[in-house]
Amino acid sequence: MSVLTQLQKGGFSIGVLHLPPFPTSLRRDRWPLERVIDYAVEGARRMQLAGISSVLLQNVGDEPTHLQAPPQTVAYMSIVGREVKKVLDIPLGITLLDHDGAAPIAVAKAVGADYVRIKTYVGAMVKMTGLLQGCYYETIRSRRELGAEQVDILADIFDREGTPLGARDFGEMATFAVKSCMADGLILTGKSTAETSQILQEVRHCHLGVPLLIGGGVNGQNAAEMRQLAQGFIVGGCLKEDPDDDFSPIAADSCRQLSRLLRGGLE
Template structure:
């Protein structure tokens, strides 16, 4: 069983990790044609999250819909690496990488190249039915990549019952948690609602935490200034995006006042 705990990375007992949602990158259907504008958008959001008081950041190619189910193309990885390096230059906060939909191997490569501290993997173990089709777990490759790079310090935050997906067959959350940690090598778990911005079921948080036997469990969606206080009794950390955007709209820029309100709710 993992001995990793979130305060080893973050300067808070129950850290809040703010999402850096990258606008559509070159090659994506909705790319706007201006790479500099993408960089400016990401860095403004990073500044606003930092000013609001978050404890970590996570960079994600959120705008690249529809996502590749597994390996993202080289140009996407190149642009994400460049953006991650820019964020690292501007911020001392711990940085995570998520390459959607499930390219954890590229996320690890980016993290290793830029000195990021963690990655997010949507399907580390098993298989899920998603809008990209059936996505297979990648633990067997990812853990070998991490060992080959000598990068065990880069922590794997793995989703269980990940949003925008369904199980191929009925299976208990406890079994999924056990496999993700014990057989898949995840360092921390993420429990989320059914879609981006939707509330996470409190019962699922409790079930995951009971099955995790001390491994960290983070809430991955739907956190608000009103709910974070009660959720903090059952979760070890939070990943926030929609709730800290202007007017609570996911496509809007970060609103540092909403970030501060979320931090106030936690305290």
């Protein structure tokens, strides 16, 4: 069953697995590759056994990153992703901190992943790293050239960590992302729960026929409320034993509780 089909049923939880620093990271606390693999495989196993619907790999340990992912990032993400894929029976996704549409598609193709998450897919955002422009063209071009049509694109149309350059017409941006830029699903996240709800309402009125996901801010305290707003939910910190430590082990009990809350009466 494809990830889009599963998303349409609702209550779909995507657990973000924050990968520790690769051996080529600019950070001083770099991890050996085998240790990164062990961490990722164990975390993915815990998520799956606890009922999380999908695992999303992200190279958080590579911060600070480039506007374009360097070859070593693509290589290490592919190696780790292949090992994680071997232990999963649930969908696997790829996302990169680097603002790059082509690299996540390349990694997903190499790994056999089911989807990618692409931030700042359309429009332009001003962030602490500078000006980021929509990378939809290189994303869909790479998917076509690599023969990766089976990889679905889940696209953010707003980044709560930045400020849009221009008017914030979420309905127009969402329509462009789906109708012209081939996004298979939309990730919508405001700076607060109220803003997230407002954005989702605006986009829902466009009747675009693709799954809508909340990209952050969902936890055990608000899951019952948030599950009414979208079909998919991307969660990260609240799944860890220590939510303030990016590389803390995954807490199976937290995964299990959140998964049940998001599914509600769908189980």
